[in-house]
Amino acid sequence: MLKAQIVPVTAFEQNCSIIWCDETMEAAFVDPGGDADKLLDVAKKLGVTLKKIFLTHGHLDHAGGAQQIREQLGLPVIGPHRDDKFWLDQIEEHAANYRMPGLRCVEPDEWLNDGDEVTIGNITLKVLHTPGHTPGHVVFFEPTHKVAFVGDVLFKGSIGRTDFPRGNHQDLLDAITQKLWPLGNDVTFVPGHGPLSTFGAERQSNPYVSDRAMAAG
Secondary structure, three states, X not given: OEEXXXXXXXXXXXXXXXXXXXXXXXXXXXXXXXOHHHHHHHHHHHXXXXXXXXXXXXXXXXXXXXXXXXXXXXXOEEOOOHHHHHHHOOHHHHHHHOOOOOOOOOOOOEOXXXXXXXXXXXXXXXXXXXOOOOOOOEEEEEOOOOEEEEEOOEEOOEEOOOOOOOOOHHHHHHHHHHHHHHHOOOOEEEEOEOOOXXXXXXXXXXXXXXXXXXXXX
């Protein structure tokens, strides 16, 4: 059974998720954006064995702690899609601009594509390529428990910014409505920032991508 613990990291309060299989107690970080020592301490207290690092996209607050953790524990970094390489290569530059020392550039051990699968213990997550916020953004979906780790694609009451380099607003809308909505209204999603919600709730009330908003558009 999939278990998850959300740990906000960095000044951006980014939701890093520690996910694990309660049968094997093998675990992964999803988007360890920083505060690596804090994340490792929480994982130790949970009693899990860390095996992998999953990245939804290349922004510093989602990927900036991955290199430190990889060096300390020897974990593979998996994801995002290769189109986010330019973001991963600029983490240290952007961290300096935001005065966030300690965040590091990282080169994934494995790039992900739409339709791929990743595993942790006995848990399998499906990979969806969801560009728009960044060109190489991916979402991790676990169908048995109907939970999705969506990074900065979708938030409770909002959607991801598309004014960054190589962002695209229409691509983001298409990713949400064509990739996420078909997974089901009862899917709970963990966004990169802020509280959890469900796809069904956002289809009803999200001012950017509700069914009503999309029909009006």
